[in-house]
Amino acid sequence: MKEKIDIQRIIDSPSESGGVYFIGIGGIGMSNLAxxxxxxxxxxxxxxxxxTELTKELEQSGIKIHYEENVDLAPKNPDLVVFTPAVPKDHAELVFYQENGFLVVKRSDVLGAITRESFNICIAGTHGKTTITTMIGHILRHTGYGCNAFLGGISVNYGTNFWSSENNVCVVEADEYDRSFLKLSPDIAVITSMDADHLDIYGDEASLQQTFVEFGNRVKEGGLLVGKFGLSKLKEVTVRNKISYSLQNGSADVxxxxxxxxNGGYKYNVLWNGGGLNDVELRIGGMHNVENSVAAMAIANYLKIDGEKIKEAVKAFKGVKRRFEYIIAPEVHQEGAYRYPVFIDDYAHHPEELKALLKSARSLFPQxxxxxxxxxxxxxRTRDFAEGFARSLSLADEVVLLPIYPARELPIEGVNSEMILADIDIEHKSIVKKEDVVSWMEQYVKTLNKEFGEVIITAGAGDIDTLVQPLKKIIEQA
Known part of the structure; x- marks a missing residue:
């Protein structure tokens, strides 16, 4: 059994390499390593x-993928087998490689090995990390600074979740699930939030928050910690250099x-000690994305990137797929009536993310x-946060719930979408099977208010994204 992941040997001798095999290659974090x-x-x-659309893109690039759990279809002698914790422990291929002396490691081990010798900007948090990671990667790429980017979402600007650069700087989304981020060595770390999540792993909120403190303490000597203003646990991080960021709280450092x-976006100033940037333009929706941009720009400034170049990059930023993504953007007829509803798709799968999503939509489109x-x-997650989901969803005017997407889990008796529905405090609420959502939308569009316009949002981290294009088509034909 080999003990060390020799990334450089695999890269230096690809013709001799048995290659790298990914079990769960369609995951957003696995695919960027692939x-x-x-x-x-x-x-x-x-x-x-x-x-999925992601696996199709990988196949089109020349990566061979199969969709049947079958050892005979898997490579016979890979140098490295990478798996995601979302794969069941009894997966036939995973068990085969583990029992036959192959080097079998988690995704986080590989990411840790790749970034061992680089300057690393690592972004962590129970929400907000994907957008900030993508913003930082985009700013560094757009301004010519350069970076290797390992993103937890698909950049709309570049249509990918990975790109490389000759500059030995890595921008990495630091995932708290399974404590993966503790294998990273940040030169700059960002902590956006520590809200309770993944309680199946951590047990309670206190354990989760303590692990974020451990992550913060992994910042290298002389490095920087950028933390969301108001996170009291950050006081326990012993890193000497710390700055805080906030949406508008003047007590923060930035x-x-x-x-x-x-026009569905924002214009604002960003202030920091000794200066700032005026008339910054962000052309994506969501007030939380203004705050995300504050953190990203603070890091760009720390890296001494020219302020005007930072502003140009932020203005050109098109967002992340499924993060307040305009599927149908705001548009008005010459007569003044709205052509279509605004259609937004978002990955929100935690009560706080849903609250931010719906509050942002309400502020942008108040009528x-x-x-x-x-x-x-x-x-x-549904069992632990049903009441929180209900409170957040009550910010909408109408709610349609799908059944729970199980992902890696088996059903839990008594846990279902009805738990959330019961506590949603609005009149118009219902549960619709996923396969019936398209026909539901066909009826819904007949009632659209085209004078004031409407906002339709799809949200969730399961497979609801497969409904986006069919629903878009129905809305545009209404």
């Missing part, structure tokens, strides 16, 4: 349970001011009816 090795010329292949809403179609993700 793209990393593929870009280095290393043979890459993988398994996933079902085909914050936004004079925020104006403009419009807001309808959200939400798919709960995981039985354990």
């Amino acid at each position: 793209r990393y090795f593929h870009a280095k010329g290393v043979p890459v292949s993988g398994y996933d349970k079902t085909p 914050f936004a001011s004079d925020i104006q809403i403009q 419009r009816k807001i309808t959200v179609i939400f798919q709960p993700h995981l039985y354990t």
Whole structure:
């Protein structure tokens, strides 16, 4: 049994390498590592349970993927087997490799090995991390600074969750699930939030928060910790250099001011000690994304990137797929009536994320009816946060709930979407099976208010994204 992941040997001798095999290659974090090795010329292949748009893209790039759990279809002698914790422990291929002396490791081990010798900017938090990671990666790429980016979402600007650079700087989404981020060595760390989540792993909120403190303490000597203002646990992080960021709280070290809403986006100033940037333009929706940009710009400033270049990069930022993504953007007829509803798709799968999503939609479109179609993700998360989901969803005017998406979990008796529905404090609420949502939308669009316009939102971390294009088509034909 080999003990060390010799990333450089695999990259330096791709013709001799047995390649890297990914079990669960369609995961957003797994796929960026697959793209990393593929870009280095290393043979890459993988398994996933079902085909998705992401796996199709990987296959089109030349990566071989199969969708049947079958040892005979898997490579015979890979140098490295990478698996995600979402894969069942009794998965036939995983068990085969583990029992036959192959080097079998988690995704987090590989990411830790890849970034061992680089300057690392690692972004962690129970929400907000994907957008901030993508913003930082985009700013560094757009300004010419350069970085290797390992993202937890698909950048709309570049259509990928990975890119490389000759500059030995890595921008990495630091995942708290399974304590994966404790294998990273940040030069700059960002902590966006520590809200209770993944209680199936941590047991309670206190344990989760303590692990974030451990992550913060992994910042290298002389490095920087950037933390969301108000996170009291950050006081326990012993890193010497710390700065805080906030949306508009002037007590933070970096914050936004004079925020104006403009055409579904924002214009504002960003202030920090000794200076700042005026008239920053962000052309994506969501007030929380203004706050995310504050953290990203603070890091760009710390890296001494020119302020005007930072502003140009932020203005050009198109967001992350499924993070307040405009599927149908705001548009008005010459007559003044709205052409279509605004259609937003979002990955929100935690009560706090849903609250931020719906509050942002309400602030951008205060006169419009807001309808959200939400798919709960995981039985354990639904069990732990049913009341919180209900409170957040009550911010909408109408709610359609799908059944729970189980992902890696087996059903838990008594845990279902009805738990959430019962506590939603609005009149118009219902549960619709996923396969019936398209026909539900066909009826719904007949009632649309085209004078004031409406906002339709799909949200969730399961497979609700497969409904986005069919629903878009129905709305545009209304």
